[in-house]
Amino acid sequence: MTIDYAPAGTGYDEMFEAAGTPRRSSVNFVDRLASFTPQDLIQRQQRAEQTLHTLGITFTVYGEDEGTERIWPFDLLPRIIAGQEWARIEQGLKQRVHALNLFIQDIYNEQRIIKDGTLPAELIHSCASLRPQLIGFRPPQDVWCHISGVDLVRDGDGTIYVLEDNLRCPSGVSYVLENRELMKRTFPQVFEGMSVSPVEDYPEQLLDTLLSCAPAGVDLPCAVLLTPGIYNSAYFEHTYLAQQMGIQLVQGSDLLVRDNRVFMRTTHGLQRVDVIYRRIDDDFLDPTFFRPDSTLGVAGLMEAYLSGNVTLANAPGCGVADDKAIYAYVPDIIRYYLAEDAILSNVPTFVCADSVQRDHVLSNLDKLVVKPTNESGGYGILMGPMASQAERDRCADAVRTNPRNYIAQPLLQLSTVPTLIGDQVHPRHVDLRPFVLSGKDIYVMPGGLTRVALRAGSMVVNSSQGGGSKDTWVLRDRSLRTAPHIATAEQKQSQTLR
Amino acid sequence: MLSRVADSVYWMSRYLERAENVARFIEVNHNLTLGDGDELSQQWEPLVYITGDHEHFSERFGAPTRDNVLQFLAFDRENPNSIVTCLERARENARSIREVISMSIWEQINKFYHMVLAAAKAPGVVYNTPSEFCERVKTIGNTLVGMTDTTMSHGEPWHFARIGRMIERADKTSRIIDVQYYLLLPTTSDIGSTLDVIRWSALLKSTSALEMYRREHGRIVPAAVADFLILNRYFPRSMHFCIVRAQESLRLIAGSHTGTFHFRSEKIVGRLRSELDYTHIKDIVERGMHEFIDDFQTRLNDLGAAIYSDFFLQSEAT
Numbered sequence A: 001m002t003i004d005y006a007p008a009g010t011g012y013d014e015m016f017e018a019a020g021t022p023r024r025s026s027v028n029f030v031d032r033l034a035s036f037t038p039q040d041l042i043q044r045q046q047r048a049e050q051t052l053h054t055l056g057i058t059f060t061v062y063g064e065d066e067g068t069e070r071i072w073p074f075d076l077l078p079r080i081i082a083g084q085e086w087a088r089i090e091q092g093l094k095q096r097v098h099a100l101n102l103f104i105q106d107i108y109n110e111q112r113i114i115k116d117g118t119l120p121a122e123l124i125h126s127c128a129s130l131r132p133q134l135i136g137f138r139p140p141q142d143v144w145c146h147i148s149g150v151d152l153v154r155d156g157d158g159t160i161y162v163l164e165d166n167l168r169c170p171s172g173v174s175y176v177l178e179n180r181e182l183m184k185r186t187f188p189q190v191f192e193g194m195s196v197s198p199v200e201d202y203p204e205q206l207l208d209t210l211l212s213c214a215p216a217g218v219d220l221p222c223a224v225l226l227t228p229g230i231y232n233s234a235y236f237e238h239t240y241l242a243q244q245m246g247i248q249l250v251q252g253s254d255l256l257v258r259d260n261r262v263f264m265r266t267t268h269g270l271q272r273v274d275v276i277y278r279r280i281d282d283d284f285l286d287p288t289f290f291r292p293d294s295t296l297g298v299a300g301l302m303e304a305y306l307s308g309n310v311t312l313a314n315a316p317g318c319g320v321a322d323d324k325a326i327y328a329y330v331p332d333i334i335r336y337y338l339a340e341d342a343i344l345s346n347v348p349t350f351v352c353a354d355s356v357q358r359d360h361v362l363s364n365l366d367k368l369v370v371k372p373t374n375e376s377g378g379y380g381i382l383m384g385p386m387a388s389q390a391e392r393d394r395c396a397d398a399v400r401t402n403p404r405n406y407i408a409q410p411l412l413q414l415s416t417v418p419t420l421i422g423d424q425v426h427p428r429h430v431d432l433r434p435f436v437l438s439g440k441d442i443y444v445m446p447g448g449l450t451r452v453a454l455r456a457g458s459m460v461v462n463s464s465q466g467g468g469s470k471d472t473w474v475l476r477d478r479s480l481r482t483a484p485h486i487a488t489a490e491q492k493q494s495q496t497l498r
Numbered sequence B: 001m002l003s004r005v006a007d008s009v010y011w012m013s014r015y016l017e018r019a020e021n022v023a024r025f026i027e028v029n030h031n032l033t034l035g036d037g038d039e040l041s042q043q044w045e046p047l048v049y050i051t052g053d054h055e056h057f058s059e060r061f062g063a064p065t066r067d068n069v070l071q072f073l074a075f076d077r078e079n080p081n082s083i084v085t086c087l088e089r090a091r092e093n094a095r096s097i098r099e100v101i102s103m104s105i106w107e108q109i110n111k112f113y114h115m116v117l118a119a120a121k122a123p124g125v126v127y128n129t130p131s132e133f134c135e136r137v138k139t140i141g142n143t144l145v146g147m148t149d150t151t152m153s154h155g156e157p158w159h160f161a162r163i164g165r166m167i168e169r170a171d172k173t174s175r176i177i178d179v180q181y182y183l184l185l186p187t188t189s190d191i192g193s194t195l196d197v198i199r200w201s202a203l204l205k206s207t208s209a210l211e212m213y214r215r216e217h218g219r220i221v222p223a224a225v226a227d228f229l230i231l232n233r234y235f236p237r238s239m240h241f242c243i244v245r246a247q248e249s250l251r252l253i254a255g256s257h258t259g260t261f262h263f264r265s266e267k268i269v270g271r272l273r274s275e276l277d278y279t280h281i282k283d284i285v286e287r288g289m290h291e292f293i294d295d296f297q298t299r300l301n302d303l304g305a306a307i308y309s310d311f312f313l314q315s316e317a318t
Helices: A024-034 A038-055 A083-107 A121-125 A173-186 A202-212 A235-245 A301-306 A330-338 A355-363 A389-401 A484-497 B003-033 B045-050 B054-061 B066-075 B083-095 B103-121 B123-128 B130-151 B156-184 B194-206 B210-217 B222-231 B239-254 B264-277 B281-287 B289-312
Strands: A016-018 A058-060 A069-071 A074-081 A147-154 A160-166 A223-226 A248-250 A255-258 A261-266 A269-272 A275-278 A311-313 A368-372 A406-410 A416-421 A424-433 A435-438 A442-444 A449-453 A467-474
Touching (some): A038 A069, A038 B103, A261 A301, B003 B083, B066 B123, B083 B103, B210 B222
Antiparallel strands (some): A058 A069, A147 A424, A261 A269, A424 A449
């Protein structure tokens, strides 16, 4: 099948420079694709969706009566990233997550960044996800955000921006692994000779990360994954990761705390737990510490944590660094802790807490995207240019009443990738969520989750709002694979010998 | 292993076995009704008795017509023991322990569930030709048992799955004997007649026991049929066989030596097993078949309750 669409006007297409002219990284793929008929592709696409159905790879849509499980649409055409470009992104992600981790540690301890006047104290103190109970605490290995998902988008001019940081319980990595598996099952031919970076070792890396942050002095740490249960929208991911890592998947009711130590209830009595990869929000972790009405958590867990008897990943209180108002300061944060400029740019952001910026936002609501600072999943966002006057007025009221809760950004023209729609290929907008693991070292999974907005023209990629996903290929550079450094060294040596 | 997980493996397995048994009941009964115009042709009521839900049934459906009974047993979501409800629960349990069972087991249960949902959308097809549907349920059920044996390590979770399956199967075999025995015996005038042989064969067929019975006993004799289904040591659907296997799994989980026990559940199953070991079919017939089976079912229930408190209910006091 030949893709013959023209990339939409001013936008940036990930696969084509212009109609009929693939980007260098995509030439081989586009050639390979031409040898398949459209019918063949459609059949494979259907087979992929059927496989998702029988595998029961589903997500839950909240507030829908009819059957809470749905498959998440998968598109057969991958998103391809050149190796060189990825190398820069990877470096940028490591830098960013490293700095954010130092930032969280500082906020809960010395607060140098506030005392030095780099960040307004008010911004931190008004942050809804700041956990004052943790002040003075240092987690094992000083790691706070063990698992991060950093959302990236590419604007019309081709620049990659960081859209937001997700440091609480970022989800989606299981789809990356499943999408790759699905591609290999249904469309193996396209991989031949492509040198796509493997993603399959992620569970191994995750387990290493978790175990490397166990409380000091534990020889063979026992790690578990704590899930809210089968009605959580990411439940499939919880089971998948637990299974791939070979650790127990536990619910709050499976755990109990005695003498400040955490145990799980087994058929042979109680067994000690050292590391908890928790997929429950801070608020629900421990009814005696945070929300008393939580039935998902474990009473006494936080005391055990603060006593250093158990590791929680991510650490409670991490959310202070992915607050969207703090996001605006991340370039400053990177400069402050690492004395480097940010490698990856932020989207220009107006912080409504600042009166000058707020006035600008309020008089430009028809051009801006307004986001709540403490939400995720695309909830509560106003897309100014598409909104009605009434919606904008309501938003303006909300901003005036509680400015700290809002930021605004220009509407980005997200890049597109060819996507199978019916029996044709059309450009559809995408974003990218790479996953970063911080333990003793920082690891970045090559690629990440590419989410695609399946409705024509839509920029909303969230699974809860009509988005799908694609396999993401990071190509390994052929020139890099031949290991030029060694060759050069040998040449030099033989030159001196001669 | 986690207590909650053990509980779910056990129930997943019980519900799968239950769904398969309901399909067996339907299939055999359907075959019986195919006889030309004799009094068996309208016999759908006993099926409702086998599952023990007759009150629930007559309240909601009234007359035990073929369509009503099949709807109730196969597709009624309000019937806690219908095939569709069993699969829904088996799948919910499997879903909560997906990381413990193998991917292929999960995939198969999921397909199983969707197959039954699809069949429920066109129930007329199933009413008219129940055999095809029942055959599929049995085949997938057996496939799942095979997959459990070949893709899951035979450790603790596997043993809990086997205990669930064995207890459920023993219970269902006992129910089918109870009901059929009650229906079959009073017609003493029929003894030795063709019709009688057909009925007793049907009883054996519903437990897939006909061929194995023939090898063992040859001719169909009521007491020998009861003996085969209750006390045979080697037939995998006989009550005795199931209890022996359940005891073996419990003992391995508990780590007890033969003849000893750590838990109450081991004691209950051990006593039951010894009794079956040394019981003769004559004792049972003399005592009364129904009384014997009633007692057996009560003790299975005790066993289930004891397993729950011994392994699944880990209180803070442990």
